[in-house]
Amino acid sequence: MTRAVVCAGLVAIAVPAPVAAQSNDRLQRLEQQVNALQRAVFPGGDDRFFEPEITPERALPQDTSPQVTTSALTDVLARLEAIEGQLARLTAATEVNENALSSVETRLTAMEGSDIAAVTTSSTGPASQSSTTSAGPSGVIAVPSDNRTSQTAPASSNVAAASSSTSEPAAGPSPERLQAVQGIAKPATGDAGDDEYTYGFRLWDAGFYPEAQQQLAMFVEQYPNHWRTTYGRNLLGRAFLDAGEPRAAATHFFDNYQSDGNGARAPDSLLYLVESMIALGDTRRACIALAEFGESYAALAAGxxxxxxxDLGGRVDCN
Structure with missing residues (x-):
């Protein structure tokens, strides 16, 4: 009985063996087909080819070199370049304005000086025309060809007048005048230029105007750069003005003012130019010179x- 049961059990176990083996083969075949289908539909359809949707962050290779933040530096450099460009434009504009102002000042000075310069310039050759026209005020001051011409003009005219009437020579200075002139001592201080000027001043102060004119003209010619030259030119004009020759005086006054407007006696010469114009009856130029003095030498005008x-302002109507 027992043996029969065991045999039956063995038969029962032995019967499904082919079926189990067959099922296993079928499973393996199905798995292969699924894998083949998966590879066809989804190439690389396993972990080796499909990356997971959520993966841990990969560590980037770290750069050990120092990092420079260029944004802030770039902004600073750009602003500096903009500031430098603005400064360059402002500098250029300033230079243009300065040049324009300088040009305007030069033109104004030339316009103002042209009216005063007309005091010493004739429109058709002053020296020759003045000798052929009347002695009345013409509104234009004749300019002598040089100092020596203006100084010797009275003497030459006297000689011409004398020769036209008689053959006797013109009378020279009297012995008394020569002696008086010789009595004026010439200083000897070691400064030759200052000594020549001082001698001319002494002659003028003593009333020897022709002799003072010659002496001062010689001083101005020989010492054009001496510190006394501005005094000499001004005093030379006064020697002519005091001698009753306002035209020649105006020439020297204007020359002193124009040569060195900052000279010690330039403002004095400008006022004496006004006086010369008043003496000539030239109100317009007298007013121009008076206005120029008030504008250029305001401190001296009040000092x-x-x-x-x-006094000069009260003698001429400039309204």
Whole structure:
């Protein structure tokens, strides 16, 4: 009985063996087909080819070199370049404005000086025309060809007048005058230029105007750069003005003012130019010179030369 049961069990176990083996083969075949289908539909359809949707962050290779933040530096450099460009434009504009102002000042000075310069310039050759026209005020001051011509003009005219009437030579200075002139001592201080000027001043102060004219003209010619030259030119004009020759005086006054407007006696010469124009009856140029003095030498107009400035202003109507 027992043996029969065991045999039956063995038969029962042995019967499904081919079926199990067959099922296993079928499973393996199905798996292969699924894998083949998966490879066809989804190439690389396993972990080796499909990356997961969520993966841990990969560590980037670290650069050990120092990193420079260029954004801030770039902004600073750009702003600096903009500032430099603005400064360059402002500098250029400033230079243009300065040049324009300088040009305007030069033109204004030339316009103002042209009216005063007309005091010493004739429109058709002053020296030759003045000798052929009347002695009345013409509104234009004749300019002598040089100092020596203006100084010797009276003597030459006297000689011409004498020769036209008689053959006797013109009378020279009297012995008394020569002796008086010789009595004027010439200083000897070691400064030759200053000595020549001082001698001319002494001659003028003593009333020897022709002799003072010659002496001062010689000083101005020989010492054009001496510190006394501005005094010499001004005093030379006064020697002519005091001698009753306002035209020649105006020439020297204007020359002193024009040669060195900052000279010690340039403002004095400008006022004496006004006086010369008043003596000639030339109100227009007298007013121009008076206005120029008030504008250029305002401090002196209220200081050292205030009396002379006020007196001349009262002698001429510039309204």
């Amino acid at each position: 050292r030369l205030a009396d002379m400035y006020g």
